[in-house]
Amino acid sequence: MGANGIMLSIENLTIAYGNIKAVDNISLEVNEGEIVTLIGANGAGKSSTLRAISGIVPYSGRIRYRQEDLRGVAAHRIVAMGMAQVPEGRGIFGNLTVMENLKLATWQRKDKGDIPKDYERAFGIFPQLQKRRDQLGGTLSGGEQQMLAVARALMSRSSMMLLDEPSMGLAPMLVRDIFQVLCDINRAGTTILLVEQNAHMALSIAARAYVLETGRIILSGPGKELLGDSRVREAYLGVDA
Amino acid sequence: MTYVLQQLLNALQVGSIYALIALGYTMVYGILTMINFAHGDLFMVGAFLCFVAAVTFNLPFVPVLLLSMIGVAFLGVVIERFAYKPLRQAPRVSAIITALGVGLFLENFTLALNPYPKQIPQLLENTTWTFSGLSVSSLQVFVIILSLVLMWILDLIVRRTMVGMAMRAISWDKTVAPLLGVPVNMIISVTFAIGTSLGGAAGVMYALAYPVIDPYMGIMVGWKAFIAAVVGGIGNIRGAMIGGYILGAVEIMVVAFMPSTYRDFIAFVLLLVLLIFRPYGILGKPHPQKV
Numbered sequence A: 001m002g003a004n005g006i007m008l009s010i011e012n013l014t015i016a017y018g019n020i021k022a023v024d025n026i027s028l029e030v031n032e033g034e035i036v037t038l039i040g041a042n043g044a045g046k047s048s049t050l051r052a053i054s055g056i057v058p059y060s061g062r063i064r065y066r067q068e069d070l071r072g073v074a075a076h077r078i079v080a081m082g083m084a085q086v087p088e089g090r091g092i093f094g095n096l097t098v099m100e101n102l103k104l105a106t107w108q109r110k111d112k113g114d115i116p117k118d119y120e121r122a123f124g125i126f127p128q129l130q131k132r133r134d135q136l137g138g139t140l141s142g143g144e145q146q147m148l149a150v151a152r153a154l155m156s157r158s159s160m161m162l163l164d165e166p167s168m169g170l171a172p173m174l175v176r177d178i179f180q181v182l183c184d185i186n187r188a189g190t191t192i193l194l195v196e197q198n199a200h201m202a203l204s205i206a207a208r209a210y211v212l213e214t215g216r217i218i219l220s221g222p223g224k225e226l227l228g229d230s231r232v233r234e235a236y237l238g239v240d241a
Numbered sequence B: 001m002t003y004v005l006q007q008l009l010n011a012l013q014v015g016s017i018y019a020l021i022a023l024g025y026t027m028v029y030g031i032l033t034m035i036n037f038a039h040g041d042l043f044m045v046g047a048f049l050c051f052v053a054a055v056t057f058n059l060p061f062v063p064v065l066l067l068s069m070i071g072v073a074f075l076g077v078v079i080e081r082f083a084y085k086p087l088r089q090a091p092r093v094s095a096i097i098t099a100l101g102v103g104l105f106l107e108n109f110t111l112a113l114n115p116y117p118k119q120i121p122q123l124l125e126n127t128t129w130t131f132s133g134l135s136v137s138s139l140q141v142f143v144i145i146l147s148l149v150l151m152w153i154l155d156l157i158v159r160r161t162m163v164g165m166a167m168r169a170i171s172w173d174k175t176v177a178p179l180l181g182v183p184v185n186m187i188i189s190v191t192f193a194i195g196t197s198l199g200g201a202a203g204v205m206y207a208l209a210y211p212v213i214d215p216y217m218g219i220m221v222g223w224k225a226f227i228a229a230v231v232g233g234i235g236n237i238r239g240a241m242i243g244g245y246i247l248g249a250v251e252i253m254v255v256a257f258m259p260s261t262y263r264d265f266i267a268f269v270l271l272l273v274l275l276i277f278r279p280y281g282i283l284g285k286p287h288p289q290k291v
């Protein structure tokens, strides 16, 4: 891999919607093989950051993936370069079957021959989905939709996965399962940038973390370290420091 | 009895043409939630391309059909790319006005080149068979079968291919599709190409059945096909097909039993009544709109 094994580097990223600055001059890095988390409260700018990385909102600053500047690269080309996103709210196509949702994510793949093997892998991780393969996405439960969203990202065989609040709206049991899957996927070689409000879970699996507050990074460091940080405990873990 | 059968056959023929045009409206609406009000005029251009191919280039039917379909598809893609795409984020009314303007441009451009109505030569041999009073023309049968074949192909594309899957996905949620690697602009272009090419095919078939064509022929036919699409449930492909045939049937039945000047009036009233009871059309569903 490239210099220092940096997979994704963001320098001086600023995102504005009209006059509202959603993200204000942030910089961050994700190394190859890492799980990095970006935590913050509602409206901090987490989703905006992921949207900029995936090329679906305009921004200023520089975003590089494997040394390549992503400015002006179309969103579907970024997927072809190996970066997939599980968007906020899961983004399941309710009018497509489970199988079709998965298949669509293989659009950019060149190795069409390996796709059947990857369906098996996805169904191995999420056996519930296999039973529902011909059911419309819109008829799945929230938890199943989240599984499908992760499985879909797996089908793109990307080397880097961006996840936007995969724990949102799920029962604690299911959150643990999903996070376990993320750890497994990571161990199998996928680099992960995880956006979460569930700071406790995110910090406990992340190698490094960034804390975003109203568009600025106010804190960063190893996940375990931030778990013990008094400011983090107070603001994001609901613990009196 | 034979009278009813006779009218039913006529209804199938007219309905096929409405259905093909209605598909163009519904496909574009499905993917962009926009009504392409120039679509009726693209149908008209299809008829004129049929004239050019048949008279100027003296081509036989199959190349005439293909040339018209490809020509109209190309025009449709160019219109989308240069007139509609820049307005995707603009208020909806801008896109509507632009579409109406494109339609007027097509009408007047065609008028400038063709100040007088044109007569389409007979491209296909037309035999009429008679079965105990029921007269069936081969042209009629041909129009119906060709339309059904085109619709069957479209249905296969939409249901069975990756491109069709992408069209359905984009119609559900445009922002997520690119995150999965789907080239959204390309799929929108393909949708315009397919939808408008069906309008072009309808133009050719209309020209065969009613061989005098003029630059304004697309206005009324276009409105009716649009209404057929709404009746079927705008955005729903099978709905557009059903809507086209229903409109054809209503029209023909009105003419069969009432003075023919009542035709459009009664047809439109019936459709309005249907929409009161089924505001989303026959197969349409209120779609969970994402903002």
Ligand SMILES: Nc1ncnc2c1ncn2[C@@H]1O[C@H](COP(=O)(O)OP(=O)(O)OP(=O)(O)O)[C@@H](O)[C@H]1O
Binding pocket: A017, A020, A021, A022, A040, A041, A042, A043, A044, A045, A046, A047, A048, A049, A088, A197
């Ligand atoms: N399309 C938009 N137009 C205008 N403002 C927007 C838009 N999207 C986001 N914002 C604003 O930008 C800010 C950051 O939003 P963003 O969605 O990135 O936050 P977030 O950290 O993901 O929040 P949450 O945890 O609630 O998902 C918010 O103040 C939001 O209101």
Ligand SMILES: [Mg+2]
Binding pocket: A046, A047, A048, A088, A164
């Ligand atoms: Mg968010």
